[in-house]
Amino acid sequence: MIKLVNVNKHFGTNHVLKDINLHIPTGQKVVVIGPSGSGKSTLIRCINMLEKPNSGQVVVDGVDLMAPRAPIAKVRQSVAMVFQSFNLYPHKTVLENLTLAPIVVQGVSKEEAEDSGMAYLHRVGLAEKFDQYPAQLSGGQQQRVAIARALNMHPKILLFDEPTSALDPEMIQEVLDVIIGLAAEGITMVVVTHEMGFAKEAADRVVFIDEGLILEDGPPEHFFENAQNERTKLFLSKILR
Amino acid sequence: MGDTLTSLALMFSPDKWASLFDNGMNQLWAGFRITFFAACGGLVLALALGIVFGVLSASHWKIARGITRAYVEFFQNTPLLLQVVFLGFGLPIVWPAAGRFLSNAASALLPWSNTGFLMIAGILGVGIYHGAYISEAVRAGIQSISKGQLEASLSQGMSYIQSMRYIVIPQALRVVLPPLTNQAVNLVKNTSVLMVIGVYDLMLSGKAVQTTLNNPGPVFLTVMLMYFAMCYPLALLSKYLEDRAEVNA
Numbered sequence: 112m113i114k115l116v117n118v119n120k121h122f123g124t125n126h127v128l129k130d131i132n133l134h135i136p137t138g139q140k141v142v143v144i145g146p147s148g149s150g151k152s153t154l155i156r157c158i159n160m161l162e163k164p165n166s167g168q169v170v171v172d173g174v175d176l177m178a179p180r181a182p183i184a185k186v187r188q189s190v191a192m193v194f195q196s197f198n199l200y201p202h203k204t205v206l207e208n209l210t211l212a213p214i215v216v217q218g219v220s221k222e223e224a225e226d227s228g229m230a231y232l233h234r235v236g237l238a239e240k241f242d243q244y245p246a247q248l249s250g251g252q253q254q255r256v257a258i259a260r261a262l263n264m265h266p267k268i269l270l271f272d273e274p275t276s277a278l279d280p281e282m283i284q285e286v287l288d289v290i291i292g293l294a295a296e297g298i299t300m301v302v303v304t305h306e307m308g309f310a311k312e313a314a315d316r317v318v319f320i321d322e323g324l325i326l327e328d329g330p331p332e333h334f335f336e337n338a339q340n341e342r343t344k345l346f347l348s349k350i351l352r
Numbered sequence: 353m354g355d356t357l358t359s360l361a362l363m364f365s366p367d368k369w370a371s372l373f374d375n376g377m378n379q380l381w382a383g384f385r386i387t388f389f390a391a392c393g394g395l396v397l398a399l400a401l402g403i404v405f406g407v408l409s410a411s412h413w414k415i416a417r418g419i420t421r422a423y424v425e426f427f428q429n430t431p432l433l434l435q436v437v438f439l440g441f442g443l444p445i446v447w448p449a450a451g452r453f454l455s456n457a458a459s460a461l462l463p464w465s466n467t468g469f470l471m472i473a474g475i476l477g478v479g480i481y482h483g484a485y486i487s488e489a490v491r492a493g494i495q496s497i498s499k500g501q502l503e504a505s506l507s508q509g510m511s512y513i514q515s516m517r518y519i520v521i522p523q524a525l526r527v528v529l530p531p532l533t534n535q536a537v538n539l540v541k542n543t544s545v546l547m548v549i550g551v552y553d554l555m556l557s558g559k560a561v562q563t564t565l566n567n568p569g570p571v572f573l574t575v576m577l578m579y580f581a582m583c584y585p586l587a588l589l590s591k592y593l594e595d596r597a598e599v600n601a
Contacts (some may be wrong), residue, residue, distance in 0.1 A: 196500055198501060
């Protein structure tokens with residue numbers, strides 16, 4: 112479903128991703144962890160081309176996104192992203208946040224987009240907020256709306272870029288519960304996070320990245336109990352105190 | 353002090369007003385219509401240019417940014433008066449084809465005006481001049497919207513144009529509204545440069561009526577009120593739109 116081959120990304124003189132190779136089959140739940148500045152956000156943003164790699168191959172759902180004139184916008188319709196800072200549209204109501212892209216990008220009728228949108232709002236427990244504006248919601252509620260907005264595109268892949276990092280501690284769990292619920296389904300998921308509990312509970316696979324290199328790649332039990340790399344052990348010792 | 357009051361009273365005496373209403377108002381209204389028309393045309397042009405160039409100058413497209421820089425800097429840093437004089441009198445000499453095109457446009461669009469070409473030149477002048485200022489306001493407005501908004505909409509499969517149209521510009525508009533009103537009001541007042549190229553707008557009509565009637569007080573006070581009547585509604589409209597935007601923010 113997702114294939115990164117020898118992906119390199121530079122920001123000026125900063126070599127952020129170094130020959131990254133990552134194959135993610137359909138339905139897999141991958142958690143990407145690593146210290147800040149390790150390149151994990153850049154990695155996930157390369158999957159939907161919000162960052163364009165300097166070299167390498169990015170193939171998503173069978174489409175080579177690095178090819179000239181690649182249908183990037185088309186592929187993005189089935190690759191939904193949830194951001195650290197939510198990025199809800201503040202001038203639109205909650206329901207409009209969910210229906211805008213399906214209507215203008217996918218050509219779904221307004222009624223259909225609203226019906227499925229309300230269903231997803233129910234699912235994240237915010238149906239009664241449908242006519243409010245994002246600024247009237249708490250951070251946790253905003254992020255749940257952002258997840259519902261992603262789902263209303265009926266994506267094949269869900270990307271989460273540190274979905275709980277901007278939240279107050281007491282709001283993290285309500286968002287994690289929604290994401291864990293989604294993980295029980297067949298959808299392909301890539302989650303950049305610092306939530307080790309989530310990685311243990313919901314991931315099929317943990318990828319540890321540091322200084323632009325993938326240092327560990329395996330099932331969560333392997334990662335948490337049997338990490339090989341010294342850098343990984345150091346990271347875990349700090350984070351699992 | 354007493355002398356000043358006496359001469360003021362003389363200047364605005366009832367017979368002076370009567371002379372204006374009997375013999376000058378028709379010409380003032382004619383000027384009002386010309387100014388109103390020029391202001392509407394200039395506003396439409398300035399808004400269109402301002403939005404297009406503002407969006408381009410906030411884009412990542414280097415050539416477009418270069419072109420908009422040149423446009424903005426040139427028109428912001430040269431006098432409007434000179435620009436309008438050039439369009440009205442210089443252009444037909446320097447570039448006869450363009451002059452002929454504008455003449456034809458004038459006789460097609462403004463058959464009722466015997467200075468149609470000069471009016472078109474004036475509308476172009478104020479439109480292009482204020483378009484440059486509006487483009488800067490629009491650029492600042494777009495850049496004030498967080499990058500996350502563009503990224504969120506792009507990540508949902510929207511094109512750059514769709515992201516601008518549905519997400520960025522509606523939010524930027526709130527930021528842009530106050531400086532936009534400023535420009536709109538200034539544009540209305542700046543149509544008075546038409547006077548210099550001989551179009552009988554409100555300003556030149558006022559001057560003509562004053563010359564005939566030797567009646568500066570009531571004539572210019574009325575001219576002022578007529579300008580005010582055009583500009584104040586724009587300020588009210590902007591206030592209304594701003595308040596409405598507040599509610600949804």
